[in-house]
Amino acid sequence: MSDPLFLAQAQDAASRAELLADDPWWLILLKAVVILLIGPVMTVFLIVWERKAMGRMQNRPGPNRVGPGGYFQSVADAIKLPFKEQVIPDSADRKVYFLAPVMSAVPALIGLGAIPFGPQVSIFGEQTVLQLVELPVSVLLILATSAIGVYGIVLAGWSSGSPYPLLGGLRSTAQVISYEIAMGLAILGVALYAQSLSLSEIVDAQQGGWYFYLLPASFLIFLVSMVGETNRAPFDLPEAESELVGGFHTEYSSMKFAMFFLAEYVNMVIVSAFCTTLFLGGWRAPWPLSTIGDGVLNTGFWPLLWFFAKVFLLLFGFIWLRGTLPRFRYDQFMKLGWKVLIPGGLIWFVLIAGIRAIRTDAEVTTGQILIIGGITIVVLVLLTLLLPEKRLPDDDSVPVTGSDYPLPPLDLKVPDTTPRRKALKAKERAARRETAAVGAGPRQEVGDDTTAGGDSEKEGPDHGTV
DSSP, X not given: OOOHHHHHHHHHHHHXXXXXXXXXXXXXXXXXXXXXXXXXXHHHHHXXXXXXXHHHHTTSXXXXXXXXXXXXXXXXXXXXXXXXXXXXXXXXXXXHHHHHHHHHHHHHHHGGGGOOOOSEEEETTEEEEXXXXXXXXXXXXXXXXXXXXHHHHHHHHHHTOSHHHHHHHHHHHHHHHHXXXXXXXXXXXXXXXXXXXXXXXXXXXXXXXXXXXXXXXXXXXXXXXXXXXXTOTTSOGGGOHXXXXXXXXXXXXXXXXXXXXXXXXXXXXXXXXXXXXHHSOTXXXXXXXXXGGGXXXXXXXHHHHHHHHHHHXXXXXXXXXXXXXXXXXXHHHHHIIIIIIHHHHXXXXXXXXHHHHHHHHHOOOXXXXXXXXXXXXXXXXXXXXXXXXXXXXXXXXXXXXXXXXXXXXXXXXXXXXXXXXXXXXXXXXXXXXXXXHHHHSXXXXXXXXXXXXXXXXXXXXXXXXX
16 A cells, blocks of 8 residues: 555655746746856855855954955956966876866756755746756766766876876775765665655655754764765865875866866755755755744745755855864775765664664554664663773784884884994094194105095095995
8 A cells, every 4th residue: 555645745746847847948047047156156155255264263364355355355266267377287188187177067067956946936927846857866866966076086186197186086086985885875764764866855755854863873974975075174185285285186277277166166065955955854944934824934935045044054064174173094084984984874774774664564653663772772882881891912012003103112222323423523533633643744744644634534524424
C-alpha cells in the first residue's frame, strides 16, 4: 500500500514541473539571467563582507578607502584585474591552460539552476515557481556540477608546467575524492527520509521538521564536507601559500585568475544554498514565523527572505572558520576524511536505514527509538570507560613527535668545538709561528720564510674553509 504522504509530495512536485513547463520563453530567460547574476553579485558582496568581518575579528580595519565605507573595493578589484598583465609560462600547455579557468567558473554558475528559491508566485501575471528547472534527480545535478568544477583546478595545476601548481592539482584530486564520498553519504540519509532526490520534494518533506536536528550526524558531516569541497580554510590545501606559493593558480594572472576567484566564491554560495535546501527547510520560514497567519510568511516572495537569510548564515560560517582556525596538515586532512567522516557516514546511514525499517514494520514511535538509542549510547560509553588501557611495551626506541619526526637522542653530547673553529685556531698558530720565525732568523732567511709564510697564509684560509 502506498504512503499517502509520499503520493501528496509527488503530486506537488508534478504541479511544480507543470508550472515550469508552461513558462513562456521570456520568463525562462529572465530566470536564467537572474540566477546567473546571483553568483557574481554575491561574490562582489562576499569579498567586502569577508574582509570587513575578518578585520573586526582580528582587531584591525578592513577596506575603508574605496567608496563609502570601503564597499566599492570589490568593484575596484573587478575593474583592475582584466587590465593586469597576462603572464603565461613558456612550459605551459596553452590550450588546457586557457580552458581550465572556464571549466572551474561555468559549472559553478550552472549549479544554482536546480535550487528551489520559493513556492508558486505570480511574475508579470504568469503563475510560476521560483526555480529554473525541476528534475527528479536535482541532487545529482548539483553534485555533478561541483565535481566538474574540480577538473578545472586539476587541469590548471597540470597545464602550468610548474611543480607547485602540479602539487596543488594533485591535492585537489585527493581532496574531492575524499570529501565527495562523505558528502554523498550525508545526502543519502536525507534522500532516505524524504524518499526522493528532488530538491523541491525534500523541502516539502521538511514541513514537519527540519533535517538538521532530525539528522544531526548527516548535517555535521555535510558541513565539514562542504568546507573541504570549496577549498576554504582550514582545508585550503590545494592553494596553501605557506608551502605551495599559491597552489594550482600560482602561474595565473589577470582575468584567468579572476575566474578562479569567482568560481571559489560562487561554489561557496552553491553549497550554502544546497545545505539550506537539504537541512534547513529550504525557503520555509523558521518555526515561530511559520505559524503566523496559517503560514502566510511561506507564500509569495517572503520565502526569498528566509532562504537568503539561511544562506548568509552559512556563508558567515565560512568566514568565521577562516578567521579562527589554522590550516590543517595534509595528513590530518586526509585522516579526517577517510578515518572519521566516511566511517561515521556509513555507520550513520546503516543506523538510519535500520530505524526506518523498524518504524515501517514494527510501528515503533519516535520516543521509543530515542529511548533505545540513548540507552545504547550510555552502554557503549560505559563499556569504553571500563575497558583497560592499553599498555605499551617498554623498548629502547627513540620517542617521536606527533608528526613522526625523531627527537634528538637522550644521550646527545654537544661537541666542544667545530671544524671551522679548529681551522681558525690552526691559522692563528701558523701566524704566531711565522711571527716568531721572522723575529729570530737572519734577514735573508726571514725573507725566504716570509715568502713561504705568505704561501701558507694564502693556502691556510682555503684549507680552513674547506
